[in-house]
Amino acid sequence: MITARGLTKHFGDVVAVDRLSFDVPPGRVTGFLGPNGSGKSTTMRMVMGLDLPTAGTVTVNGRHYHDLPWPMREVGALLEARSIHPGRSARAHLLALAHSNAIPARRVDEVLELVGLASVARTRVGTFSLGMGQRLGIAAALLGDPGVLLFDEPVNGLDPEGIRWVRTLLKHLAAEGRTVFVSSHLMSEMALTADHLVVIGRGRLVADTSVADFVSRSSRRSVRVRSPAVDRLAEGIRQAGGTVHSTPDGSLTVTGMDAAAVGDLAASLEIALHELTPLASLEDAFMELTGDAVEYRSAEALRSDGHAAGAPVPRPGGGP
Amino acid sequence: MTIHHTAVSAGAIGPRPAGRAGLRHAARAEWTKLWSVRSTGWSLAVTAVAVIGIGVLATATTAHTWSTSTDLPDKLTFDPTRHSLTGFFLGQLAIGVLGALVVSAEYGTGTIRATLTAIPRRPVVLAAKVLVFGSVALVVSEALAFAAFFIGQAILSGSAPHAVLSQPGVARAVVESGLYLAALGLFALGLATVLRHTAGAITAYVVVLLVLPLIAQAVPAVVRDAVSRYLPANIGLTILSTRPTARLIGTPTFGPWAGLGILLAYTVVTVVVGGILLVRRDA
Numbered sequence: 040m041i042t043a044r045g046l047t048k049h050f051g052d053v054v055a056v057d058r059l060s061f062d063v064p065p066g067r068v069t070g071f072l073g074p075n076g077s078g079k080s081t082t083m084r085m086v087m088g089l090d091l092p093t094a095g096t097v098t099v100n101g102r103h104y105h106d107l108p109w110p111m112r113e114v115g116a117l118l119e120a121r122s123i124h125p126g127r128s129a130r131a132h133l134l135a136l137a138h139s140n141a142i143p144a145r146r147v148d149e150v151l152e153l154v155g156l157a158s159v160a161r162t163r164v165g166t167f168s169l170g171m172g173q174r175l176g177i178a179a180a181l182l183g184d185p186g187v188l189l190f191d192e193p194v195n196g197l198d199p200e201g202i203r204w205v206r207t208l209l210k211h212l213a214a215e216g217r218t219v220f221v222s223s224h225l226m227s228e229m230a231l232t233a234d235h236l237v238v239i240g241r242g243r244l245v246a247d248t249s250v251a252d253f254v255s256r257s258s259r260r261s262v263r264v265r266s267p268a269v270d271r272l273a274e275g276i277r278q279a280g281g282t283v284h285s286t287p288d289g290s291l292t293v294t295g296m297d298a299a300a301v302g303d304l305a306a307s308l309e310i311a312l313h314e315l316t317p318l319a320s321l322e323d324a325f326m327e328l329t330g331d332a333v334e335y336r337s338a339e340a341l342r343s344d345g346h347a348a349g350a351p352v353p354r355p356g357g358g359p
Numbered sequence: 360m361t362i363h364h365t366a367v368s369a370g371a372i373g374p375r376p377a378g379r380a381g382l383r384h385a386a387r388a389e390w391t392k393l394w395s396v397r398s399t400g401w402s403l404a405v406t407a408v409a410v411i412g413i414g415v416l417a418t419a420t421t422a423h424t425w426s427t428s429t430d431l432p433d434k435l436t437f438d439p440t441r442h443s444l445t446g447f448f449l450g451q452l453a454i455g456v457l458g459a460l461v462v463s464a465e466y467g468t469g470t471i472r473a474t475l476t477a478i479p480r481r482p483v484v485l486a487a488k489v490l491v492f493g494s495v496a497l498v499v500s501e502a503l504a505f506a507a508f509f510i511g512q513a514i515l516s517g518s519a520p521h522a523v524l525s526q527p528g529v530a531r532a533v534v535e536s537g538l539y540l541a542a543l544g545l546f547a548l549g550l551a552t553v554l555r556h557t558a559g560a561i562t563a564y565v566v567v568l569l570v571l572p573l574i575a576q577a578v579p580a581v582v583r584d585a586v587s588r589y590l591p592a593n594i595g596l597t598i599l600s601t602r603p604t605a606r607l608i609g610t611p612t613f614g615p616w617a618g619l620g621i622l623l624a625y626t627v628v629t630v631v632v633g634g635i636l637l638v639r640r641d642a
Contacts, residue, residue, distance in 0.1 A: 088479045089472055090641040105479045108379030112372065116476060122469030124396055131395030132473075139388035139477040141376045179473060184372045 040064055040218055041086060041187060045095030048081050048242075055081045057242040058095065063220045065186065068213045070233030070250070071222035072325065078242035079222040080118070083191050086220075087116050099187055111140040111183030117176040117190045125165030129156055129175050132164065133182060140183055150178040169196035177208070187218040194228060206232050226325045230254075238325065253325075262293045262301050265314035275308050276301065290314065385478050385487030392470075393461065393491060402457035403499055406450045406540075413446030414507040418514040425519035436607070439522040440532045441600045443511020447536055450503065451543050451595070454496060455564045458547035461492045462633075463557035471642055481637045485552060489545060489630060496544040501537035508533045528601035535598045535615055539622065543568075543591065546626040552633025568592055575610075584610050591625070594618035 041063035048056040056078040063069045073079050084090040086097050088104035099107065099114050107113050123132050133147040151157045154174040159167070164175065173196060180188055190209070194202045209232055213219045223229050229236060229250070236253050238246040246253055266272045273283045273291055281296035293301055298317045305312050393399050421442060428434065465471035478484050508522075515521035524530045546567075551560035568591055575587045587593055587610040597604045598615045605612045613621060 084641070087472075087476050089475060104476075107479070109375060110380065110479055111477055112375055114476075118472060118476075119469055122472050124392075124464060124468040124470050126396045126398065127392070128395065131391060132470075135388040135391040135395070136473060136477050138391055139384045139474075140380050141384055142372050146372050 040101070041097065041099055041189075041220055042101070043082070043086075043095070043097040046082065046085060046092055046097050047094040048078070048085060048090060049093045055242050056085070056092075059239065059242065059244050060095075061237045061244060061247050063218055063237070065218040066213060066216050067234040068209050068219045068221060068232055070229035070236045071220055071239070072226065072229050072233075072236050073222075073224065073239040073245075075224050077224075077239050079224075079239065080191055081242075082239075083116065083118060083189050083220075083222060086189060087114070087118065089118075109140050109183070111136065111142065111185065113183070113185050114187045114189070115180030115183060115185040116188070117173070117180045117193055119176075119191070121172050123164045123172070123175060126163055128161045128163055129167075129178075130160040132175070133179060136179055136182055142183055146182060146184075150181050153181065154178040170198060170201045173197055173201070173205075177205070185217075188212055188220070190219075190221040192222055192224070194223070194225075202228075261318045262296065262298045263314060263316040263318055264291045264293055264301055264305075264312060265289070266291075266305065266310055266312050268310045271308065272305060272310050275304055275310070279304055292318070380478050380480075380483075382483055382487055382490070385483050386491050388474070388477065389461075389487045389491040393495065396464070398460055398464070399457060402453055402460070403495075406453035406457070406499065407503055409453055410444075410446035410450035410503040410507050410540075411510060413449055414443050414511045415514065417445040418443055418511040422515050422518040436602075437520060438600055438602055439512060439515050439520055440508065440529050441596075443508050443515070443522075444504065444532070444536050444599045446507055447504075447540060447595065447599060451540060451568060452565070454500070454540055454544040455547035455568070456561055458492060458496065458544035459551040459557060459560040459564065461488055461548050462551035463555065463560050466555045467557055475642045482634055485630070485634045485637055488548065492548055493541060493545050497537065497541040500540035500544075501534070503540070504533050504537040522601070526601070531615065532599055532601050535619055538619060539595055539598045542619070542622050542626050543595075546591075546622070546629055549626060549629030549633045553629065553636055588612050588618075589621060591622055594622050 043062075044060050046056055046059040047054070059078075059082060071079050071082070081090060082097075085092050086099065086104065088110075096103070098104075104110060104114065129151060130147060133150065134144060136142075137144060137147050148157065148160070151160045154177050156171060156174055156178065159171070164172070167175065173193065177190075177193065180190070190205075193205050193209075197205065209219055209221055213234070221232065223232075233250055235249055236246060237244070238248075238253070264272065269285075269289065269291060273285070276283050276291075276293055276296065279296065279300070281301070282294045284292040284294070286292055296304070298315050302312065302315055305315075418439075421437075425434075465474055474484060475481060478487075508524075512521045512523070522529045524533065547560060547564045550563045551557070554560045554563060571590050572587070572592045575583050575590060578586075587608070593604075593608050593610070593612055595618075596608060597612050597618050600607075600615075603612075612618070
């Protein structure tokens with residue numbers, strides 16, 4: 040259980056985290072969603088006792104991190120991909136950490152096996168790929184078999200196989216009853232991994248809700264339409280004030296009109312419909328909620344016509 | 360890749376011990392970290408080569424030229440103990456690099472975040488670093504002091520005056536040279552804790568050891584006489600010598616033990632300031 044109350048961090052005049060309060064309970068994957076620069080990493084660093092809050096508190100299992108007697112046995116974290124001496128072997132890095140929390144050396148070999156790095160245990164970390172570095176960071180987080188786990192952007196730099204591996208691992212850890220708190224700026228990634236979302240923008244809490252609720256709160260819905268008379272239908276929708284986006288598979292994605300309005304319009308134009316599916320895009324919901332809170336907005340994020348909604352295509356959610 | 364369920368699940372690390380992660384655990388971790396990077400072996404090897412190699416070079420040259428030399432003042436002030444320890448002036452740079460790296464490499468590579476999350480009580484982490492590196496530096500420095508002394512005297516004997524440990528001040532000079540070198544290593548570790556940057560820490564260390572004496576040469580004599588006894592370089596020269604060095608240096612000096620006390624005070628102050636900053640700053 041992670042508990043933040045009024046958590047605030049200023050860096051000079053910049054307010055990185057602003058009166059953030061949330062709970063991360065055990066047994067489910069809680070996604071920590073926000074655009075780049077919204078304060079996710081700073082929040083996680085405050086949980087881990089690395090940054091001192093300017094105001095407010097954050098505790099793990101009711102205690103400040105600093106007061107945990109055996110921190111690695113209670114909390115594990117993957118904070119930055121590369122925070123390991125490149126000249127040290129994977130095993131030596133983990134062994135030093137194990138010693139610091141009275142963890143037996145055989146556990147080091149166990150976690151190396153678990154993350155698939157056993158064959159390169161004695162290789163210097165400097166030769167590792169980005170994905171191997173991430174795996175080593177995950178091994179370090181799991182070293183103390185902790186009940187609380189934090190992962191800051193764990194799939195960054197991973198190949199598709201690695202991404203799937205991380206997703207499976209996160210769900211598995213939560214299913215074991217652990218507290219799993221995972222940050223991402225990718226809505227689509229969170230949709231696949233998280234059960235619950237803590238959404239922040241510009242350091243402020245935007246939403247604390249289930250993934251399903253988060254999607255349904257989105258007012259900008261879109262509708263997928265298939266028709267043999269696509270061009271005529273698109274023209275009609277535009278005249279009716281809707282926005283149409285063609286997709287490569289020949290269907291249309293309509294925004295600005297709901298499914299009923301599109302159906303009625305097609306009927307009045309005597310156009311047959313082969314599909315009429317209301318869609319809700321997690322990314323659109325995210326954009327809408329954090330719209331005012333996004334530090335840097337890309338041109339894409341400002342575009343109003345949406346995209347092939349619901350497709351699990353990762354894309355930066357408002358990064359520059 | 361599959362996840363081996365048995366390995367993740369609880370029970371894999373045994374029951375939680377009593378107490379909390381403390382100095383003993385932190386020291387074990389620091390010991391593992393110290394010997395698992397190549398820079399440790401290299402720095403110590405360079406220190407050894409500098410101390411012994413230059414000692415051999417200096418004493419061999421003297422042994423070769425003593426009988427033909429006509430430099431009478433030079434011969435009258437010849438200190439065979441200090442001569443065999445000449446390599447310490449280079450060795451102190453190498454041990455300083457290692458002392459700085461013990462802390463600054465963690466900041467340079469980001470390992471400091473893993474270290475401080477494993478043991479969030481930061482003074483304990485710093486104390487463990489001081490303990491582990493200090494012990495290694497002390498053992499290595501003392502071994503080098505005695506090795507350089509005995510090798511140097513063996514080379515000198517027969518062709519030039521040489522020293523034995525039982526002579527006044529000789530054992531003191533040899534033992535204290537090792538203490539001096541270890542203290543400087545810890546001083547560099549303290550500088551690195553304050554500055555958190557390898558290049559910055561080593562630069563500061565070199566400035567204190569080598570540049571301050573040059574500045575002292577450039578200021579008026581009244582100022583020079585007042586301050587130069589506090590310079591680590593002059594303290595070091597006194598420590599390595601078996602006879603008074605005031606005439607050699609040209610300014611008043613502290614005695615060898617008082618000098619070491621001052622050097623240790625610098626080290627303690629630097630490490631404590633580093634510790635206070637370590638606690639206060641975000642990692």
